[in-house]
Amino acid sequence: MRIALVNDLGLALEALTRVLARAPQHQLAWTARDGAEAVRRCAEDRPDLILMDLMMPVMDGVEATRRIMAATPCAILVVTASVDGSTSRVFDALGAGALDAVNTPGPTGQGAEALLTKIEMLGRLIRVDPVKDSKPPFTARPAGGAPRRWLFAIGASAGGPAALATMLKGFTPDLAAAIVVVQHLDESFAAGLAEWLGQQIALPVWLAKDGDELTPGTVLLPGRDDHLVLTPRGTLAYRREPADYVYRPSVDVFFESVANHWTGAAAGVILTGMGSDGAKGLKKMREARFTTIAQDRATCAVYGMPKAAAELGAAERVLPLGRIAPALQQLISP
Numbered sequence: 001m002r003i004a005l006v007n008d009l010g011l012a013l014e015a016l017t018r019v020l021a022r023a024p025q026h027q028l029a030w031t032a033r034d035g036a037e038a039v040r041r042c043a044e045d046r047p048d049l050i051l052m053d054l055m056m057p058v059m060d061g062v063e064a065t066r067r068i069m070a071a072t073p074c075a076i077l078v079v080t081a082s083v084d085g086s087t088s089r090v091f092d093a094l095g096a097g098a099l100d101a102v103n104t105p106g107p108t109g110q111g112a113e114a115l116l117t118k119i120e121m122l123g124r125l126i127r128v129d130p131v132k133d134s135k136p137p138f139t140a141r142p143a144g145g146a147p148r149r150w151l152f153a154i155g156a157s158a159g160g161p162a163a164l165a166t167m168l169k170g171f172t173p174d175l176a177a178a179i180v181v182v183q184h185l186d187e188s189f190a191a192g193l194a195e196w197l198g199q200q201i202a203l204p205v206w207l208a209k210d211g212d213e214l215t216p217g218t219v220l221l222p223g224r225d226d227h228l229v230l231t232p233r234g235t236l237a238y239r240r241e242p243a244d245y246v247y248r249p250s251v252d253v254f255f256e257s258v259a260n261h262w263t264g265a266a267a268g269v270i271l272t273g274m275g276s277d278g279a280k281g282l283k284k285m286r287e288a289r290f291t292t293i294a295q296d297r298a299t300c301a302v303y304g305m306p307k308a309a310a311e312l313g314a315a316e317r318v319l320p321l322g323r324i325a326p327a328l329q330q331l332i333s334p
Contacts, residue, residue, distance in 0.1 A: 001048035001123050002029040006038040006064065007079070007104075008056045015105045016051060016079065019112045026119065035064025042072050049122060051115075052098065054080040054089045062092045069097035069159070069301050075122055075274065079104050079115065083189075090189070091196050095162025097301040099274065100186055118186075124246045149264035150177035150332050151214060153285070155251030157184040157273025159301025161193060163321055164271065165200040168219065170325025173202050176332050178214035180221075180228070180236070182251045184273065187225045194221050212236045222249040229257040247277040251305070255281025259288040267291040267328055270315065272300040276308035283314035291331060292316045293324055 003026050005016050013031055020026050029047035032038040036059040038050065050068070054061040065076050078093050078101035080086055090101045102118045105111040156164055160183045168179070185193060190207055197219070198205035207223030213235055214220070222228040225248045226238035245253070255268055255278060268285040270278045272295055286292040294306040294315035299322070309315045319327060 001026050001119070003027070003119070004029045004038070004041065004047040004050045005031045006033075006035065006050060006056070006061065007031075007053040008033045009053075011107060012053065012081075012104050015107055015109075016115075018109070019105050019115055022112065023116055023119070035059030035061055035067075038064050039067045039071070042068050042074065046072050046074050049075045049077060049119065051079040052076050052093070053104070054078060054086055054093060060089075062089060062096055065093050065098050066096040066301075073097070073302060075099055077102065077118055077122060087192050087196065091161045091193065094185070095159060095165070095301070097159045097272075099158050099184070101189070121246070149214070150216070151258065151262055151264060151266040152177050152179045152269065152328055153255055153258050153266060154179065154181045154269045154271065155183075155255065155273070155278040155281075155305065156181065156271035157247075157251075157275065157277065157302070157305055159272035160184070161197065163295065163299075163301070165197060166321055167269075167271070167325050168197070168201040168203060170329065171201070171203055173204075173217055175203065175217045175329075177328070178216050179203070179219045180208070180214065180230075180254065181219060182222060182228060182249050182254045182278075184247055184249075184251075184277070187223065190221060190223045194223075197221075208236045210237050225249065227253040229254060230261045231257075232261050234261065234263065247275070250281075251278030252281035256284050259284035259290070262290075265290070265331075267293065267331060269324060269328070270294045270306050270309045271321070272302050273305035274302045275304050278305050279308035279312045279314050282309045283312055286314055286316055293327065294318050295324065296320050 034056045052061045076098040078098045083101050194205045205219045208220040227249045231237050268282045282292050294309045297303045299320045
């Protein structure tokens with residue numbers, strides 16, 4: 001991959017350059033000393049991946065990420081001195097479209113392997129083939145009487161934290177539906193995302209545990225890199241398989257488990273994100289006669305996952321972000 005470095009500290013740039021030199025399959029595209037320069041350079045020469053610092057003069061990494069994703073979108077990995085010490089800014093950057101975050105490697109090489117691992121993972125994501133409708137075998141939901149419970153299953157990736165906060169603000173604590181969100185994010189950020197999101201909305205937000213039941217008015221997020229699934233008993237569980245999926249946890253895997261096992265009423269929602277994860281699973285939910293919604297292009301930070309869902313015919317409705325919560329609320333209104 002061609003990788004660009006954006007950092008105002010010379011020592012940090014040197015450390016990042018040394019890390020890239022350890023992986024000859026990657027090439028340095030260019031460097032920038034502030035966010036404004038990065039926006040200009042990206043418009044002139046778009047790389048495959050940008051390693052973006054957060055705190056910089058002229059324009060910080062959050063605003064640079066937002067402008068790049070709006071004008072010349074490409075994959076962005078936040079690389080900053082202390083992820084734990086910059087939680088709020090990290091989630092602002094993720095909301096603007098960054099894919100992940102990692103600490104800047106030290107001058108003696110500490111943290112280099114973690115950075116290279118992140119780069120390899122994002123490289124696999126970037127190279128994922130477009131989704132194709134292979135018409136996998138469909139397992140229908142068990143027949144039964146009138147639906148007894150509502151589930152909102154939501155998938156998101158790049159730009160997801162901010163989109164989730166905006167959408168979920170549309171619900172009050174008496175919401176008569178359980179919510180499960182599968183957001184692409186390293187498990188080290190899971191607890192931080194739950195805490196951050198819980199501060200933005202009126203609903204309680206928890207990390208899902210094996211055996212959890214779905215409770216109306218509660219938001220559950222995956223707390224591990226394993227896939228979150230709905231079991232035939234209607235409870236949540238974690239599974240390692242399929243082990244070769246780029247996306248962990250996978251929106252497709254969760255949506256497909258909902259299509260196969262949820263016996264109540266449900267709606268599936270695909271929000272902003274890079275790639276195509278969730279499109280096939282949303283198609284299965286639609287085939288199971290659940291409501292399916294994709295966020296529209298104009299309100300997405302990254303129009304990848306919703307685009308794949310729309311092109312596959314998985315989305316029954318394509319809506320601006322601000323209209324998704326009202327549409328869901330209308331579904332469960334008496």
